[in-house]
Amino acid sequence: QVQLVESGGGLVKPGGSLRLSCAASGFSFSDYYMSWIRQAPGKGLEWISYISSSGSITNYADSVRGRFTISRDNAKISVYLQMNSLRAEDTAMYYCARDEPIRGYSNALDYWGQGTLVTVSS
Amino acid sequence: DIQMTQSPSSLSASVGDRVTITCRASQDISNYLAWYQQKPGKVPKLLIYAASTLQSGVPSRFSGSGSGTDFTLTISSLQPEDVATYYCQNYNSAPRTFGQGTKVEIK
Numbered sequence: 322q323v324q325l326v327e328s329g330g331g332l333v334k335p336g337g338s339l340r341l342s343c344a345a346s347g348f349s350f351s352d353y354y355m356s357w358i359r360q361a362p363g364k365g366l367e368w369i370s371y372i373s374s375s376g377s378i379t380n381y382a383d384s385v386r387g388r389f390t391i392s393r394d395n396a397k398i399s400v401y402l403q404m405n406s407l408r409a410e411d412t413a414m415y416y417c418a419r420d421e422p423i424r425g426y427s428n429a430l431d432y433w434g435q436g437t438l439v440t441v442s443s
Numbered sequence: 444d445i446q447m448t449q450s451p452s453s454l455s456a457s458v459g460d461r462v463t464i465t466c467r468a469s470q471d472i473s474n475y476l477a478w479y480q481q482k483p484g485k486v487p488k489l490l491i492y493a494a495s496t497l498q499s500g501v502p503s504r505f506s507g508s509g510s511g512t513d514f515t516l517t518i519s520s521l522q523p524e525d526v527a528t529y530y531c532q533n534y535n536s537a538p539r540t541f542g543q544g545t546k547v548e549i550k
Binding site: 356358365366367368371380381382383416420421426427428429430431433434435436 | 444475477479481486487488489492493498528530532534537538539540541542543544
């Protein structure tokens, strides 16, 4: 079955960096876009980035553009989120999710990981 | 960027009631609209995609409708296990914005 497992979260000081990983299994990883979504404590969902199946296309929310970088390694069946210049407002649970396939219709974000918590505080 | 506006932000209804949540997109997104359910302390779960297609395993009391800019999620008979926050999402283009959420409680 489809599984997504995030890792790499933790406590970091403002201005610091963190790299999140999401390991996938149970589907043809290289056939799908992947997205990162976050949720600040007590707040709603915020989509922050996606990457195409090959990695050639990326897109970001304005709130993270220029600070965060999404990447993937299809050989390692993983997607990553490099987060730089972190701010207190980046404190959130970060989820990866399977996005649209390269063939056929998109089923939106049909599988989600359990999330990894990022806390930005001095 | 496309904005997604949900209403109401919260509601309280009795078991067995029909519940309706609306979502409005600031631009035409065709039928690229998804609904997610997030129970307290849990990971969001896809309920409906393509505005009206039920994800596998989702109870038939959930339904979705709409296209263009106006969409609706309906729970035909509210059950105690439906207590959750519900989010709509545009996936027509980036940014793939979510609505602000609708919290559903039992009266």
